[in-house]
Amino acid sequence: MTKTYTRAAAVLAAATMLAGCNLAPKYVRPAGAVPATLPQGGIYPAASTDAPDVTKIGWRDFFTDDRLRRVIALGLENNRDLQIAAGNVLQARAQYRVQRADLVPSTTISGSATYTNNIFGAAGAASGGSATGGSTGGTGSGAVGGTGGGTGVGAGAGVGTTSSNIEFYSVNAGFSAFELDLFGRVRNLTKAALEQYFATTEAQRTTRIAMIAEIATAWLTLASDQDQLRLSQQTLKAFEETWRLTSAQFRIGVASELEARQAETNYQAARNDIASLRTRIAQDQNALNLLVGTTVPAELLPTELGDGRATIASLPDDVSSEVLLRRPDVLQAEHQLIAQNANIGAARAAFFPRISLTATLGTISTALSGLFGGGSFTYTGAPSIGLPLFDGGRNAGNLDYARASQKVAVATYEKTVQTAFREVADALAQRGTIDEQVSAQSQRAEAASVAARLADARYRAGVDSFLTSLDAQRTSYAAQQQLVTTRLARGANLIELYRSLGGGLE
Template sequence: MRNMKALGAVTLSLALAACDMAPKYVRPELPVPATSPQGSAYAVDGGQGMAVTADTGWRDFFTDARLARVIETALANNRDLRLAVANVEQARAQYRVQRADLLPTVAGTGTATFSSQPLVQFGQSDRLRQDVYQAQVGISAWEIDLFGRVRNLTKSAQEQYFASVENRNAAQVMLIAETANAWLTMAADQERLRIARDLESAFGKTLELNKARFAKGVASELEVRQAQTSYDSARSDIAQATTLVAQDQNALNLLAGTTVPATDLPDALPQSDATLDNLPSGVGSDILLRRPDIASAEHQLRSANADIGAARAAFFPRISLTAALGTVSTGLSGLFAAGSETWSVAPTASLPIFDFGKNKANLRYARATYDAMLATYEKSVQTSFREVADALARRGTMSQQLEAQTSLRDSAKIAYTLSDARFRAGVDSFLTTLDSQRSLYNAEQSLLATRLTRASNMVELYRSMGGGLK
């Protein structure tokens, strides 16, 4: 017993003093400018003093109650997010399996051996019956991690687990953004359908007026056909918009993972913003480190760094230990009697001599994997920087574009009203009125598209800056 305790103390001391063959990890410098781009396209109003986007919970950011309920439904039911959660559980289980190799596995065994063999003495034959009972507790082939091979494999598995957690977070952020954009798209298509129906009604009245004028000989058949063309075009737009609304609802149901209640569906784009609009404008590049996809890429890089340490340790001796402490007796009643104790210790050391380049190839593979993960990390940072810059550029000119489109729509509306009055008074031809109707319709559509772009841009800016985790 005293020998076993001494051996255990020595083994523990060796394990604590073990070295680490992995390179020291240093976070790579961000391969992007320190601040967001500057210029006329990035000029914005407000947004100063706003809390960091990643600290703004999605329930606070999305101010429309119906949209917030749909997002909450998606977070509870979306299958892609459930898959990401399952991947996290898989990675955590794998990490725990690998971590268990750091400590010896203690197992207890009990055996009973019964044997009988012939025995010849003094010319007389007999049989010798022998019973042996044995019970022991021990460890088998436990690797004493002197050079950090097992610890680096455990570190690698741990970083893979952390990466899977960040992948799940990234899936949540993307799901929130996709759900919000799908809801806003459906809202815009609902409004597009309303505009098409209003236009059909206006063109229908104009068509009837031209038919009546033609019947009286005041208008030509050309004017009737022109009015009919515009009327049929509006009918076609109604059919297309109806299809889009149905498809938008299908897409929203898929994201939500269930059928969205009719009370939560939009009927038009909200007149007021469906989100907060005072997100920060001038931000540093270090905010990108809070994005879950960037964090996941860095954990993958750390995992590859640990794999290099494990590959290096394979060049050094591998020491393992098998030990057992137990008792043995020829009778079951004396199995735990005094003097029946047994123990055994069997340390083993192995050193690769000729492996035909296997360990070198493994090390090269580990280093190449690190280089690949480094390139992936840097590309992820650059892609994220571009996404934020693009969203800021879109936001910077959005107010001017929206103002211009609103003025254009208002002018087209007044022009149509005047041209229609002049046509009815017989001052202008129907062609002028027809052009005014089409211009108004195009202006309505452009204004709607601009409003949707503005709403979607706020969602994209929120997502690209790392919002959506809280």
């Protein structure tokens, strides 16, 4: 007994010493995928000293319109993409728990009762009956035949009546084929599953940020189209009045048919714009409902875009490109890269011996009441070792696949970082000029509006032709339409910059 325990202790000690063996390559984060700083100078905005850290600005603070905040909150509750992402996280966590279970023995307890006939005792009884019959026959000489016949019957009866049943009861607890993870195969598989779980969590955060940005952009787009519709309706009235006037002048011979047709052209174009905008507004509402995951109440829909400022006006410009490494999609790619590193370690460990252990501890007795009595306890220990000799190249193929997957993960991580850099740089480039665009477009719309009024007055005074007045009206209409579009671009640019810098998690 002492030698057995000593041997088992030695095996466990050796396993403990080798447990730190890990064949996975050391993880080093890829560097140099993007410049150290974001673009500065030129069209890019100057550094802002009072702008807060965008990653610490919650979306409730970033969006200033209460209706928009309520719509976003509604989307966080009902958006199906978010629900899918949450389900993926739960799946990944469950898979990690399944894989982690291989690190510890799966212990089971069992009990059994066995009832069997003692055929060996029955055979002994039959042998004793034959001997007795022979002796009896020897003593009764005149009735040997009769006695022998009697003895034969007695022997047959002895086989049936002397047989007996044997009962066994046992209770056992132990584990079967538990792998002693000497070379880190199970630990690396567990680490890979954990990193995949982390990656799925970051994917959920990415979906959340994107969903908030998409809802806000869709809400502003709806507001912009509402402004465009209102502008077209106002312009339609002006064009209708001009058309009515020129048609009346044509009928009395003061104006030509050409002038009347030109006025009608403007009127019909405005009619077409109104019909198109009504369609777009309905489609905008459908898109917003899909993003939110339910029908948005009418009181939460925007009625106008105005100056397009539904968010805070200031975001930081002088940020390091290191902030991109904290974006959820970048963290997701990094966790997947770490998981592939761990898979290489597991693939390498497959070339080494695999040691497993089966052990049980229990009690056995021929009586149920004696299961836990003295001398009834029993144990078994069965270590085993397997070393791959020839597998047709399976292990080598698995290792090559793990290495190739790791290279793909490195490239994916670097591309994700580069994409994040490009998104932020593009948003900054537009931000550097968008205020100037809005200012210029506002002044252009104002100038075009004044020019249209002057051209109309000059036409009525007979100084300019009617074509000049019509061109001025069309120019004013187009300038005001472009002003609404530019204001929408400014609002969408701030939302995109907020998203690309990783805001929206709070």
